[in-house]
Amino acid sequence: MRLHRNLVFTVIDSMKLIFNEQEYADKVVQKALKKDARWGARDRKFVAETIYEMVRWKRLYNEIAGTKSHYSTENVWKNFSVYAVLKGYKLPDWPQFVGVPERRYKGKFDELQKTRVFKESIPDWMDELAIKELGEKHWSKEIEALNKPAEVLLRTNTLRTNKAALRKKLSDEGIETVFIDGYPDALKLVERANVFKTKCFKDGLFEVQDASSQLVAAFLDVKPGMRVIDTCAGAGGKTLHLSALMENKGQIIATDIYESKLKKLKIRTRRAGAHNITTKPIDSSKVIKKMKATADRVLIDAPCSGIGVLKRNPDSKWKLQPEFVENIIKTQAEILQSYSQLVKVGGKVVYATCSILPSENENQVKKFLKENPNFEIIKDKKVSPFKTGYDGFYMALLERKS
Numbered sequence: 082m083r084l085h086r087n088l089v090f091t092v093i094d095s096m097k098l099i100f101n102e103q104e105y106a107d108k109v110v111q112k113a114l115k116k117d118a119r120w121g122a123r124d125r126k127f128v129a130e131t132i133y134e135m136v137r138w139k140r141l142y143n144e145i146a147g148t149k150s151h152y153s154t155e156n157v158w159k160n161f162s163v164y165a166v167l168k169g170y171k172l173p174d175w176p177q178f179v180g181v182p183e184r185r186y187k188g189k190f191d192e193l194q195k196t197r198v199f200k201e202s203i204p205d206w207m208d209e210l211a212i213k214e215l216g217e218k219h220w221s222k223e224i225e226a227l228n229k230p231a232e233v234l235l236r237t238n239t240l241r242t243n244k245a246a247l248r249k250k251l252s253d254e255g256i257e258t259v260f261i262d263g264y265p266d267a268l269k270l271v272e273r274a275n276v277f278k279t280k281c282f283k284d285g286l287f288e289v290q291d292a293s294s295q296l297v298a299a300f301l302d303v304k305p306g307m308r309v310i311d312t313c314a315g316a317g318g319k320t321l322h323l324s325a326l327m328e329n330k331g332q333i334i335a336t337d338i339y340e341s342k343l344k345k346l347k348i349r350t351r352r353a354g355a356h357n358i359t360t361k362p363i364d365s366s367k368v369i370k371k372m373k374a375t376a377d378r379v380l381i382d383a384p385c386s387g388i389g390v391l392k393r394n395p396d397s398k399w400k401l402q403p404e405f406v407e408n409i410i411k412t413q414a415e416i417l418q419s420y421s422q423l424v425k426v427g428g429k430v431v432y433a434t435c436s437i438l439p440s441e442n443e444n445q446v447k448k449f450l451k452e453n454p455n456f457e458i459i460k461d462k463k464v465s466p467f468k469t470g471y472d473g474f475y476m477a478l479l480e481r482k483s
């Protein structure tokens with residue numbers, strides 16, 4: 082395997098943006114892929130995968146290369162040389178690779194496999210917290226799965242097409258997909274491709290959405306004609322799914338504290354042909370008060386640590402802080418308490434997170450049920466990255482009895 086100069090330089094520049102300028106890895110990858118229109122599928126694959134791999138394995142590579150951070154260009158090149166050696170690339174005779182100790186890197190890699198924080202490339206605090214919450218055996222399996230690159234999953238927009246027809250149309254555009262058992266609207270890409278460029282995307286025939294995330298809206302047991310409030314709608318991944326499950330009938334009110342996210346949701350709504358969604362920014366406590374006991378169904382897709390989606394966002398390993406997790410647990414409890422009051426008696430609420438930590442999930446629900454005896458739990462589901470190969474999620478379906 083050969084290394085190509087302009088692709089490698091793009092990776093090096095991208096690493097500096099992620100670690101020096103604190104830009105999000107997914108945004109940096111998108112930007113990097115736009116750099117040269119002549120790049121083919123293999124070039125694009127190399128750029129995207131290498132950036133994600135270097136972010137994912139930062140701590141391991143730092144330890145092998147003896148770099149403490151990515152901040153200097155020299156250190157980024159050292160970490161890249163570790164990546165290239167471990168991946169089996171033949172190092173070209175560029176000045177940046179002079180004196181790379183290939184055998185020492187490989188020896189150090191083997192030695193570090195004995196220590197989980199290096200082997201799995203995670204911060205100490207995250208390892209300690211997850212062991213306390215899940216136990217060492219369970220966490221070891223989950224973090225191993227979370228370090229595998231995410232596959233690209235699509236959700237068929239059943240307002241516009243069906244899964245088989247979409248698969249055929251994508252194939253006509255050169256994109257091969259497969260169905261996956263247990264996920265009624267999902268298509269999995271056989272090979273990574275830029276699906277946003279396709280006519281199918283522009284025509285609103287699908288959304289990119291992980292398989293686990295596709296389980297959440299379905300968990301809420303919505304029916305056409307209902308009044309549904311999606312309280313933490315963000316840019317609307319699950320709102321759009323709710324709209325499709327409701328066959329465009331009834332009413333969905335999508336709220337969030339960030340209006341900018343709801344604006345993105347509006348654009349997606351138009352593309353998807355979803356006509357039953359209205360957006361409402363939460364800019365004062367009145368917004369919530371006014372909607373008390375008015376909904377048949379309420380979705381609380383709560384803000385969370387995102388530890389279940391490290392596959393997709395490996396930079397979270399380095400950006401997330403323990404204080405953030407502590408605070409978000411408090412916010413989740415407040416949100417669950419306040420937004421659950423929007424449901425009518427006899428109505429249902431889903432509380433969901435993309436975390437695998439019990440303190441953000443079942444423990445929140447237990448505490449809520451203790452303090453709110455007028456709610457009962459119908460069912461809950463823990464989606465394990467290790468067992469499914471997809472993102473980690475939690476969802477609980479609650480019913481208001483009185």
Ligand SMILES: C[S@@+](CC[C@H](N)C(=O)[O-])C[C@H]1O[C@@H](n2cnc3c(N)ncnc32)[C@H](O)[C@@H]1O
Nearest residue numbers: 312313314315316317318319337338382383384
């Ligand atoms: C997990 S994300 C939602 C993802 C979204 N439902 C989707 O499927 O694409 C959580 C959302 O909660 C929003 N949020 C945070 N605090 C909130 C609050 N107090 N009330 C409502 N939304 C909040 C965040 O802005 C973020 O968009």
